[in-house]
Amino acid sequence: MEEFSYEDLEEATNNFSLSSLIGKGSHGCVYKGQNLHAQLSNKHFNIVAIKKSSLGLQILQDNSKLDNEIDVLSSLPSSPYLVNLIGLSRRHDNSATTLNNNNNNNNKVLVMEFMPNSSLHHLLHHTDSTQPSWPTRALIALQLARALQFLHDLPESSVVHRDVKPSNILFDSNWNAKLADFGLALRLQTTESPLLHDSPSPPAGTIGYIDPSYTTPSKLSVKNDVYSFGVVLLEIVSSRRAIDVEMDPASIVEWALPLIKADRMDGIIDRRAIPPASMRSSIKTMLTVAARCVELEQSLRPNMREVVTELMNSVLVNVERTRFPPLIKSLMWISRRHRRRKEAARTTVILCRAQDQGEVSSAKMSIREVLAETQ
Structure with missing residues (x-):
C-alpha cells in the first residue's frame, strides 16, 4: 500500500477546495486529486480520489466507518470489479481535538482509484x-x-x-x-x-x-x-x-x-x-x-x-x-455476397486444382473494399 504526505494531498486538491469536491457520503467527503506522488515508491498518479472524514465526524471523533473501510480494503487483493484502495495519508495535527483522540484516526485519509463517470x-x-x-x-x-x-x-x-x-x-x-x-x-x-x-x-x-x-x-x-x-x-x-x-x-x-x-x-x-x-x-x-x-x-x-x-x-x-450496429451488419452481408460471387465465378478447373492441392481461398475483404462494392 502506498503512503502519501498530507501536504501533497492538500496541493493535489487545492487545499481540499470546493472545486475539487466530487462527492459526499455518510462518513466522509471525496475530492479529486491531481499529480500526486507516493512517498516511498515515488510512483506518480495523474488523478486519484481522496476520501477524508467530514468535519462533523471529525468534531465528534467518530471515524468508525472510515476506519472500517481502511481495515477491509487494505486486506483485499486488487480487483477489476472494485474501486481499489491505493494508499493512505495521515495529517499531523497537534490540536486539542487530535490530542484527545487516543487512536489518532481522525487524521487518516484514503487515496482511492478515480472513477470519472459518476454512479x-x-x-x-x-x-x-x-x-x-x-x-x-x-x-x-x-x-x-x-x-x-x-x-x-x-x-x-x-x-x-x-x-x-x-x-x-x-x-x-x-x-x-x-x-x-x-x-x-x-x-x-x-x-x-x-x-x-x-x-x-x-x-x-x-x-x-x-x-x-x-x-x-x-x-x-x-x-x-x-x-x-x-x-x-x-x-x-x-x-x-x-x-x-x-x-x-x-x-x-x-x-x-x-x-x-x-x-x-x-x-x-x-x-x-x-x-x-x-x-x-x-x-x-x-x-x-x-x-x-x-x-x-x-x-x-x-x-x-x-x-x-x-x-x-x-x-x-x-x-x-x-x-454490431446496422451499418456493420450491412457490411457483413455485403461481404458475404461478394464472397459468394467470387466463388461462383471460379472455373471448375481452378476449383478442382485448389481442392487437389488442399488450398482454400478465404476471400477476405477490407471494409474499404466492401464499401467500394456498394458504389
Missing part, C-alpha cells in the same frame, strides 16, 4: 443522463455480480458489503462498473480461525436495499448482499427507484414480483429504452434472477457464483449479437 444512480435517475442501452445494462449487472462473487468467495473470510445500491456502483473511464464504499462492510468468518470482530455489529444498510431477514447480528450472511443485488437488478431493468413514495406499492420488490410471476415483462422494463428483440431473453433472465435473489427465505436465494453463471450463459451471448 449507476446518476445514470438511471438523472434527467440529464442518456439512458443506458440494454447491452450496457446487462454488462453492468454482470460486473456487479462479479464484484460480489469476488467478495463472497475470498479465502479464509468472505466480505459482506452490506450497502449494495446504485450510488455505490461507480464507472471508470471505460464505463466499467465497480463497487465502492466499504464503510459498512464486514468480514464473515468461514474458517476455524479466531473471530475477526470483538463484538457483532448491528444490522445496517439502506432502506429499500437491506435484506428484510437481516434483523439481528446473527443474521449476517452473504445472502444479505444477494438480496440487495436483486433489488439493484430490478432497478437496472426498470429504472424505477427502490423506494418511490409516489408509486403504489412504494417498494420496487413488491411492485415487480407479481409482474414477474405473471410473465408480464413489458410492465417492468424501462419504457424510455425499447429493448431489441435479441435482448428480450436476456432481460427475462435478469428478472428471473432478480426474483430469486429477493426471496424472503435466505436459503432459497442463489449464491453469487450461480448468479454470475446464469447471467453469463444468457446475457453475454445476446450482448454479442447486439453489439
Whole structure:
C-alpha cells in the first residue's frame, strides 16, 4: 500500500477546495486529486480520489466507518470489479481535538482509484443522463455480480458489503462498473480461525436495499448482499427507484414480483429504452434472477457464483449479437455476397486444382473494399 504526505494531498486538491469536491457520503467527503506522488515508491498518479472524514465526524471523533473501510480494503487483493484502495495519508495535527483522540484516526485519509463517470444512480435517475442501452445494462449487472462473487468467495473470510445500491456502483473511464464504499462492510468468518470482530455489529444498510431477514447480528450472511443485488437488478431493468413514495406499492420488490410471476415483462422494463428483440431473453433472465435473489427465505436465494453463471450463459451471448450496429451488419452481408460471387465465378478447373492441392481461398475483404462494392 502506498503512503502519501498530507501536504501533497492538500496541493493535489487545492487545499481540499470546493472545486475539487466530487462527492459526499455518510462518513466522509471525496475530492479529486491531481499529480500526486507516493512517498516511498515515488510512483506518480495523474488523478486519484481522496476520501477524508467530514468535519462533523471529525468534531465528534467518530471515524468508525472510515476506519472500517481502511481495515477491509487494505486486506483485499486488487480487483477489476472494485474501486481499489491505493494508499493512505495521515495529517499531523497537534490540536486539542487530535490530542484527545487516543487512536489518532481522525487524521487518516484514503487515496482511492478515480472513477470519472459518476454512479449507476446518476445514470438511471438523472434527467440529464442518456439512458443506458440494454447491452450496457446487462454488462453492468454482470460486473456487479462479479464484484460480489469476488467478495463472497475470498479465502479464509468472505466480505459482506452490506450497502449494495446504485450510488455505490461507480464507472471508470471505460464505463466499467465497480463497487465502492466499504464503510459498512464486514468480514464473515468461514474458517476455524479466531473471530475477526470483538463484538457483532448491528444490522445496517439502506432502506429499500437491506435484506428484510437481516434483523439481528446473527443474521449476517452473504445472502444479505444477494438480496440487495436483486433489488439493484430490478432497478437496472426498470429504472424505477427502490423506494418511490409516489408509486403504489412504494417498494420496487413488491411492485415487480407479481409482474414477474405473471410473465408480464413489458410492465417492468424501462419504457424510455425499447429493448431489441435479441435482448428480450436476456432481460427475462435478469428478472428471473432478480426474483430469486429477493426471496424472503435466505436459503432459497442463489449464491453469487450461480448468479454470475446464469447471467453469463444468457446475457453475454445476446450482448454479442447486439453489439454490431446496422451499418456493420450491412457490411457483413455485403461481404458475404461478394464472397459468394467470387466463388461462383471460379472455373471448375481452378476449383478442382485448389481442392487437389488442399488450398482454400478465404476471400477476405477490407471494409474499404466492401464499401467500394456498394458504389
